[in-house]
Amino acid sequence: MDVGRRPGARERRDGTTNGGIGTMPLDANGAFLSFRNVKKSYDQKTLVVKDFNLDVQKGEFITLLGPSGSGKSTVLMMLAGFEGVTSGDIVIAGQSVTRTAPYRRNIGMVFQNYALFPHMTIAENLAYPLRVRKMNKAAVKDRVNEYLRLIEMGSFGGRYPGQLSGGQRQRVALARALIFEPSLILMDEPLGALDKKLREQMQYEITRLHEQLGFTVIYVTHDQTEALTMSSRIAVFNDGVVQQCAAPAQLYERPSNAFVADFIGENNFIPGKVDRIEGGKARVTVAGGGTITADAAEGLKAGADCVLSIRPEKLFIKPTSHAYDNELVAEHVTHHYVGDFIRFYFRVAEGTEITIKVLNDLAAPDLKAGDKASLVWLAKDCIAFPA
Amino acid sequence: MTPSALDANDTASARRELRRRKLTAFLFVAPLLLFLVFAFVAPIATMLVRSVYHPVVSELIPETLEALKDWDGEALPPAEARAVFAADLKRLAGERLSGKLAEEINRALPGSSSTIKASARKLGRMDDAELASAGGAILAAADAAWENPKIWKAIRDAGAAYTPDYYLTALDLEMADGGGVQPRDGAKIYVDLYTKTLRIALYITVLTLIGGYPLAYYLANAESKNANMLMVFVLLPFWTSLLVRTTSWIALLQTSGVVNSVLTGAGITRSPLEMLYTQFSTVLAMTHILMPFMILPLYSVMKGIDPSYMRAAMSMGSKPIPAFLKIYLPMTLPGLSAGVLLVFIISVGYYITPALVGGTDGQMISNIIAFHMQQSNNWELAAALGSLLLAMILVLYWVYDRFVGAGNIKLG
Numbered sequence: 033m034d035v036g037r038r039p040g041a042r043e044r045r046d047g048t049t050n051g052g053i054g055t056m057p058l059d060a061n062g063a064f065l066s067f068r069n070v071k072k073s074y075d076q077k078t079l080v081v082k083d084f085n086l087d088v089q090k091g092e093f094i095t096l097l098g099p100s101g102s103g104k105s106t107v108l109m110m111l112a113g114f115e116g117v118t119s120g121d122i123v124i125a126g127q128s129v130t131r132t133a134p135y136r137r138n139i140g141m142v143f144q145n146y147a148l149f150p151h152m153t154i155a156e157n158l159a160y161p162l163r164v165r166k167m168n169k170a171a172v173k174d175r176v177n178e179y180l181r182l183i184e185m186g187s188f189g190g191r192y193p194g195q196l197s198g199g200q201r202q203r204v205a206l207a208r209a210l211i212f213e214p215s216l217i218l219m220d221e222p223l224g225a226l227d228k229k230l231r232e233q234m235q236y237e238i239t240r241l242h243e244q245l246g247f248t249v250i251y252v253t254h255d256q257t258e259a260l261t262m263s264s265r266i267a268v269f270n271d272g273v274v275q276q277c278a279a280p281a282q283l284y285e286r287p288s289n290a291f292v293a294d295f296i297g298e299n300n301f302i303p304g305k306v307d308r309i310e311g312g313k314a315r316v317t318v319a320g321g322g323t324i325t326a327d328a329a330e331g332l333k334a335g336a337d338c339v340l341s342i343r344p345e346k347l348f349i350k351p352t353s354h355a356y357d358n359e360l361v362a363e364h365v366t367h368h369y370v371g372d373f374i375r376f377y378f379r380v381a382e383g384t385e386i387t388i389k390v391l392n393d394l395a396a397p398d399l400k401a402g403d404k405a406s407l408v409w410l411a412k413d414c415i416a417f418p419a
Numbered sequence: 420m421t422p423s424a425l426d427a428n429d430t431a432s433a434r435r436e437l438r439r440r441k442l443t444a445f446l447f448v449a450p451l452l453l454f455l456v457f458a459f460v461a462p463i464a465t466m467l468v469r470s471v472y473h474p475v476v477s478e479l480i481p482e483t484l485e486a487l488k489d490w491d492g493e494a495l496p497p498a499e500a501r502a503v504f505a506a507d508l509k510r511l512a513g514e515r516l517s518g519k520l521a522e523e524i525n526r527a528l529p530g531s532s533s534t535i536k537a538s539a540r541k542l543g544r545m546d547d548a549e550l551a552s553a554g555g556a557i558l559a560a561a562d563a564a565w566e567n568p569k570i571w572k573a574i575r576d577a578g579a580a581y582t583p584d585y586y587l588t589a590l591d592l593e594m595a596d597g598g599g600v601q602p603r604d605g606a607k608i609y610v611d612l613y614t615k616t617l618r619i620a621l622y623i624t625v626l627t628l629i630g631g632y633p634l635a636y637y638l639a640n641a642e643s644k645n646a647n648m649l650m651v652f653v654l655l656p657f658w659t660s661l662l663v664r665t666t667s668w669i670a671l672l673q674t675s676g677v678v679n680s681v682l683t684g685a686g687i688t689r690s691p692l693e694m695l696y697t698q699f700s701t702v703l704a705m706t707h708i709l710m711p712f713m714i715l716p717l718y719s720v721m722k723g724i725d726p727s728y729m730r731a732a733m734s735m736g737s738k739p740i741p742a743f744l745k746i747y748l749p750m751t752l753p754g755l756s757a758g759v760l761l762v763f764i765i766s767v768g769y770y771i772t773p774a775l776v777g778g779t780d781g782q783m784i785s786n787i788i789a790f791h792m793q794q795s796n797n798w799e800l801a802a803a804l805g806s807l808l809l810a811m812i813l814v815l816y817w818v819y820d821r822f823v824g825a826g827n828i829k830l831g
Contacts, residue, residue: 147727160732
């Protein structure tokens with residue numbers, strides 16, 4: 033099949049996407065789903081999504097993470113076909129779907145409010161996508177029962193969505209998006225309406241189904257814990273641009289810019305001035321006179337202002353048994369008792385505040401307000417970003 | 420462990436608390452309740468009573484009716500009974516009430532008015548003793564009609580205080596001579612009028628639905644700036660006087676009106692169309708006036724339907740139109756049924772618009788009720804027609820509840 037040259041034209045001619053993805057030729061780079069220079073504007077003046085590029089492999093769990101209004105939901109809606117693409121191309125299994133109607137894309141979707149049809153029973157809800165596909169009645173019944181068992185709700189087929197709890201509705205919504213075996217599952221903040229405990233349970237449930245069935249997921253959330261625990265890769269959005277797209281551990285340990293460092297997890301930022309850069313390491317002078325060694329981020333120049341980022345759990349208070357190669361004296365302000373750990377607040381010169389998480393064990397220091405303490409850390413846990 | 424049951428003291432104080440709450444609740448609704456009793460329940464009850472209760476004749480000639488009680492209704496009544504009537508008639512003539520009796524009897528037996536009036540004039544000059552002995556003969560001498568049992572039967576029938584006659588008339592029926600019910604001679608005025616009223620109400624309901632549903636959908640899904648402005652256009656006519664809106668249709672539709680001028684001016688029609696004072700103008704003007712009643716409940720229901728339902732259906736492979744029919748339409752059913760019921764019931768009882776723009780062709784049942792109250796002074800028939808209208812609405816509501824469920828109605 034010659035889809036490499038003009039995938040869009042071919043798509044328009046027969047107007048269908050095929051469910052059997054296995055036989056489809058993939059992209060040159062092996063990607064199953066590709067966004068190519070996708071842009072979106074609602075008002076014909078400003079871009080909400082600016083030049084979005086992403087390649088997704090089959091079976092990956094990709095999370096689009098970002099603050100509200102960052103364009104992540106818009107990307108999802110364009111992929112589902114509910115929003116038009118202003119420019120650029122979206123390709124699934126080698127075929128452009130940019131101009132394909134949403135009902136021909138064969139993409140399953142889970143909505144934040146679940147969107148279960150209130151006038152249909154759970155079984156009817158699950159059967160809906162199959163009936164649309166004119167599957168015969170006996171097969172529909174078997175498949176519905178199979179999926180009810182899969183989400184461990186075998187006896188709930190005759191109930192109405194209004195009679196279920198939030199978590200149960202969420203499971204049904206998930207099963208309904210999976211039941212017609214779509215090529216791709218989109219989830220738009222699916223756990224946003226659940227309480228903390230249920231949310232954790234559902235995270236586990238989604239991960240289990242993902243591993244069991246091996247579908248490809250595009251997941252949108254603004255909850256970073258959710259993103260970090262579930263995803264194969266996370267694309268961090270801000271201001272219509274992907275700031276970094278990487279696996280959770282890399283995103284957390286090696287953020288590529290100050291926004292990602294700040295957005296993912298907690299972080300301390302200390303302003304300073306770069307003295308020199310050698311072999312990827314920067315020597316930075318901070319206010320108050322100390323000199324710090326840190327990993328240099330891309331774009332950092334000698335002589336320019338910078339910010340140092342260090343995670344609260346990587347900092348230690350002297351005396352400590354941990355190895356260190358940076359030291360900074362700070363004034364203790366206050367501390368909060370959290371339970372499993374204690375959160376200490378320090379102030380360095382010029383009012384920069386530093387937070388430290390200390391395990392609540394015998395080694396936890398006993399400090400009073402105004403006490404001076406030495407904070408220490410390793411150079412590899414510290415990154416210098418251009419200010 | 421502390422027992423969870425209440426002791427006597429607790430029970431008493433809990434009861435007091437409950438009583439106080441009930442009383443407060445009652446005081447809140449009391450003013451409206453009183454108003455409803457006086458302005459709604461009482462008038463309807465009076466109307467229902469009036470439609471079957473008509474004591475005028477029984478109050479005018481009670482003794483005659485008493486005397487006619489045992490009469491078989493076949494031959495002439497016995498001479499004594501006729502003499503009692505003669506005495507009653509003389510008394511009425513003296514009290515100047517014989518005209519009223521004549522009018523009442525004339526309704527049952529046309530032509531008897533002059534008989535009664537003329538006889539009353541003659542009897543007024545007679546001596547009481549003479550009337551008591553030979554009343555029947557004197558009556559016969561005054562008018563030959565008194566020899567016919569028909570007029571006596573009419574008098575006796577009109578004497579019943581409770582009568583189904585008005586309902587029979589309202590249904591174009593009458594009592595047969597030998598008992599039982601038979602269709603009235605001539606045109607079926609009222610039954611035809613009822614069916615026409617229902618038909619017009621149906622046209623209006625369908626038209627408001629066709630016009631209102633898409634607009635409500637647009638309003639519910641448009642940007643709030645556009646939606647608010649359009650909402651003003653929906654509500655503005657709603658706030659304008661009904662009379663102004665109806666008369667503006669007269670200005671539009673009359674022979675030399677705006678529509679006809681445009682049509683003839685554009686050369687589409689050669690002579691002006693007769694649009695005003697027809698059923699067409701009634702339907703058109705009422706569709707316009709009742710449109711908000713359809714749009715508002717639909718809008719409020721559609722406003723609450725998240726767009727993700729349609730999106731979910733489409734993501735599962737459903738085309739837009741089947742998705743609309745299977746998913747969206749059933750979800751709008753509460754607003755749809757509220758709008759349909761509201762428009763239909765309001766239009767069935769509508770008065771002013773058909774009265775102003777309907778002519779003879781576009782009259783509805785309420786116009787004939789008004790006619791009987793204001794012109795023919797037959798309040799009892801008006802009450803019977805009104806009660807039937809009420810019964811009809813209740814039946815429709817029952818049918819609706821049976822098949823759709825009244826619990827589904829959502830007004831806002």
